[in-house]
Amino acid sequence: MEVKEEIWExxxxxxxxxxxxxxxxxxxxxxxxxxxxxxxxxxxxxxxVHPQLAEGDQILAIPTLVKKVPExxxxxxxxxxxxxxxxxxxxxxxxxx
Amino acid sequence: xxxxxxxxxxxxxxxxxxHKTPTGITGLDEIxxxxxxxxxxxxxxxxxxxxxxxxxxxxxxxxxxEFNEPGVFMAFEEKSEELTVNVASLGFDLDKLQKDKLxxxxxxxxxxxxxxxxxxxxxxxxxxxxxxAIDSIGAKRVVLDTIENLFSGxxxxxxxxxxxxxxxxxxxxKGVTAIITGEKGEGALTRQGLEEYVSDCVILLxxxxxxxxxxxxxxxxxxxxxxxxxxEYPFLIDxxxxxxxxxxxLKLENNVSAERISSGxxxxxxxxxxxxxxxxSSILVSGTAGTGKTSIAAYFAHATxxxxxxxxxxxxxESPPQIIRNMQSIGINLQEHIDxxxxxFHASRPxxxxxxxxxxxxHKVVNKFRPRTIILDPITNLITVGSVSEVKAMLIRxxxxxxxxxxxxxxxxxTLNNIVNEQTDExxxxxxxxxxxxxxxxxxGERNRGMYVMKSRGMKHSNQVREFVIxxxxxxLVSVYLGPEGVLTGxxxxxxxxxxxxxxxxxxxAVSRKDLEIERKRKVLEAKIASLHEEFESLQDELNKSYVxxxxxxxxxxxxxxKLTKIRHHENNTATDNSSSE
Numbered sequence: 001m002e003v004k005e006e007i008w009e010x011x012x013x014x015x016x017x018x019x020x021x022x023x024x025x026x027x028x029x030x031x032x033x034x035x036x037x038x039x040x041x042x043x044x045x046x047x048x049v050h051p052q053l054a055e056g057d058q059i060l061a062i063p064t065l066v067k068k069v070p071e072x073x074x075x076x077x078x079x080x081x082x083x084x085x086x087x088x089x090x091x092x093x094x095x096x097x
Numbered sequence: 098x099x100x101x102x103x104x105x106x107x108x109x110x111x112x113x114x115x116h117k118t119p120t121g122i123t124g125l126d127e128i129x130x131x132x133x134x135x136x137x138x139x140x141x142x143x144x145x146x147x148x149x150x151x152x153x154x155x156x157x158x159x160x161x162x163e164f165n166e167p168g169v170f171m172a173f174e175e176k177s178e179e180l181t182v183n184v185a186s187l188g189f190d191l192d193k194l195q196k197d198k199l200x201x202x203x204x205x206x207x208x209x210x211x212x213x214x215x216x217x218x219x220x221x222x223x224x225x226x227x228x229x230a231i232d233s234i235g236a237k238r239v240v241l242d243t244i245e246n247l248f249s250g251x252x253x254x255x256x257x258x259x260x261x262x263x264x265x266x267x268x269x270x271k272g273v274t275a276i277i278t279g280e281k282g283e284g285a286l287t288r289q290g291l292e293e294y295v296s297d298c299v300i301l302l303x304x305x306x307x308x309x310x311x312x313x314x315x316x317x318x319x320x321x322x323x324x325x326x327x328x329e330y331p332f333l334i335d336x337x338x339x340x341x342x343x344x345x346x347l348k349l350e351n352n353v354s355a356e357r358i359s360s361g362x363x364x365x366x367x368x369x370x371x372x373x374x375x376x377x378s379s380i381l382v383s384g385t386a387g388t389g390k391t392s393i394a395a396y397f398a399h400a401t402x403x404x405x406x407x408x409x410x411x412x413x414x415e416s417p418p419q420i421i422r423n424m425q426s427i428g429i430n431l432q433e434h435i436d437x438x439x440x441x442f443h444a445s446r447p448x449x450x451x452x453x454x455x456x457x458x459x460h461k462v463v464n465k466f467r468p469r470t471i472i473l474d475p476i477t478n479l480i481t482v483g484s485v486s487e488v489k490a491m492l493i494r495x496x497x498x499x500x501x502x503x504x505x506x507x508x509x510x511x512t513l514n515n516i517v518n519e520q521t522d523e524x525x526x527x528x529x530x531x532x533x534x535x536x537x538x539x540x541x542g543e544r545n546r547g548m549y550v551m552k553s554r555g556m557k558h559s560n561q562v563r564e565f566v567i568x569x570x571x572x573x574l575v576s577v578y579l580g581p582e583g584v585l586t587g588x589x590x591x592x593x594x595x596x597x598x599x600x601x602x603x604x605x606x607a608v609s610r611k612d613l614e615i616e617r618k619r620k621v622l623e624a625k626i627a628s629l630h631e632e633f634e635s636l637q638d639e640l641n642k643s644y645v646x647x648x649x650x651x652x653x654x655x656x657x658x659x660k661l662t663k664i665r666h667h668e669n670n671t672a673t674d675n676s677s678s679e
Binding site: 082 | 219
């Protein structure tokens with residue numbers, strides 16, 4: 001898979017600074033650093049501040065991670081504690097460690 | 098009543114009584130005594146296609162249009178555009194309502210394949226979305242249709258259930274009146290046991306097919322803190338939305354009218370104290386096939402229209418043009434009344450919909466057209482779509498409804514020599530105010546119609562059997578001939594009448610001959626008397642004559658004797674005298 005040219009655009013929807021949200025962001029950052037170094041953008045959207053954005057990405061659960069690019073769009077909900085699932089969801093093969 | 102009283106006694110209690118939010122759905126607010134519980138969630142459950150979405154949509158739209166309560170419709174199944182198109186057929190313009198900020202549609206799309214679950218999460222996103230939607234238009238009403246779809250999209254049931262509980266709690270705190278729809282589950286009201294969370298008001302919608310005829314039914318399973326109707330109420334979905342029909346009015350206190358209206362047949366009116374039926378009463382015309390029930394009904398309709406009152410004719414057997422043509426043959430022109438807008442025909446096959454649907458459609462027609470008289474011809478055909486008791490129940494409700502509106506109704510019913518139909522006759526007859534029976538009288542090789550008034554509440558009706566004659570000039574009732582040979586009708590009656598007429602002529606003839614004879618005899622006798630009289634007179638003359646002769650003779654003799662004596666005297670002394678006198 002030609003991954004080098006692609007940039008992962010990730011959006012993390014949270015609602016305030018809840019434990020789950022904080023954990024999710026930490027986990028996400030960790031995975032991205034490990035597997036997608038310099039190939040990702042993380043945008044954190046706090047729905048408490050921008051509730052109107054919830055409809056656009058069909059957000060139900062909090063926290064939700066949305067991968068817009070590369071296609072296909074995937075959503076990962078939860079605190080992202082399961083690394084394997086997150087990586088599958090983001091379509092990242094664990095690079096050789 | 099007791100609540101009303103309490104309200105007066107304790108003004109503080111008013112605040113404690115459950116507030117209700119009217120739905121605006123025809124009939125539902127009557128059953129629930131005012132609507133759904135305000136500020137609480139209500140569960141509407143039912144199988145697929147039972148009308149849940151439409152029901153909740155109508156709640157939102159009516160709220161926005163009629164009660165100025167904006168609403169949020171959160172759809173988990175259909176897209177906003179689909180919903181807009183679907184309800185446009187009911188005349189709801191969702192796009193405009195959305196533009197006016199009265200309604201907000203929000204489609205929640207859950208695609209399992211797109212979602213990966215890892216670890217803990219909650220549904221705050223949904224809450225925020227809903228909260229935002231509510232706040233953006235100041236919504237008072239919320240619909241979640243069908244929230245169970247969450248269960249198919251998300252796999253962590255524990256979280257879901259906990260979150261749902263929180264959601265309903267949150268809705269209550271928001272103070273919005275909510276409808277949550279749920280698919281009917283096996284042995285439970287909903288597949289996911291939503292009734293567990295929504296416990297204030299549960300309404301069950303059902304779509305039942307019986308004898309290939311479908312009926313939609315609504316039942317309030319539970320309504321905490323309020324009295325409500327407990328029956329299954331039929332409802333109808335048509336181009337004006339949902340109408341629920343209260344099965345029976347709870348009271349029997351209709352106004353009654355002492356006004357009388359003509360049946361259209363003067364001789365029939367004569368049997369009913371000469372005035373006809375009471376206004377607002379129910380009349381049953383029953384009889385075997387071909388006895389002229391439809392003609393009686395058509396005459397009644399005709400009479401109604403001639404009074405410039407409106408009439409609706411529900412035909413379950415013949416098409417309107419057929420009825421109009423047939424009635425022209427007996428001298429009434431119904432087409433005129435249709436053109437004048439006084440008469441409406443509603444023809445439908447009984448099997449078109451269930452009994453309840455017929456009832457609902459009658460209700461709708463009556464409410465729209467406001468007739469003074471309606472005709473159902475014939476009700477017996479309805480049995481094809483329901484059992485006897487169902488038909489009876491329907492008619493009770495119909496009569497009930499019509500009486501509150503002071504509408505006179507005429508049913509026709511076919512009697513066959515069939516047990517089921519005989520039951521109908523009797524079943525219905527106890528409900529109606531007047532019952533006319535038309536029956537065949539087979540006699541002397543022909544069939545004639547006899548008619549009598551079986552009952553007519555509140556008047557001294559005639560107890561006579563009349564012969565019912567249908568001719569080119571119309572309908573008429575003729576007194577049957579009661580003779581030594583029994584009741585005679587038709588040509589036998591006419592023959593008897595002719596015979597009587599001949600007899601009369603013969604008798605008068607005989608009498609006049611006898612008179613003549615007497616006259617003649619009198620003349621003969623008179624003649625005789627006259628001749629006798631003559632005889633007597635001649636006899637008398639005769640007698641008189643001899644008498645006079647005798648007198649004359651006597652006189653003459655007297656004279657002669659005097660002469661003689663004189664002569665003799667003269668002879669003695671005066672002979673000269675004698676000679677000188679000579």
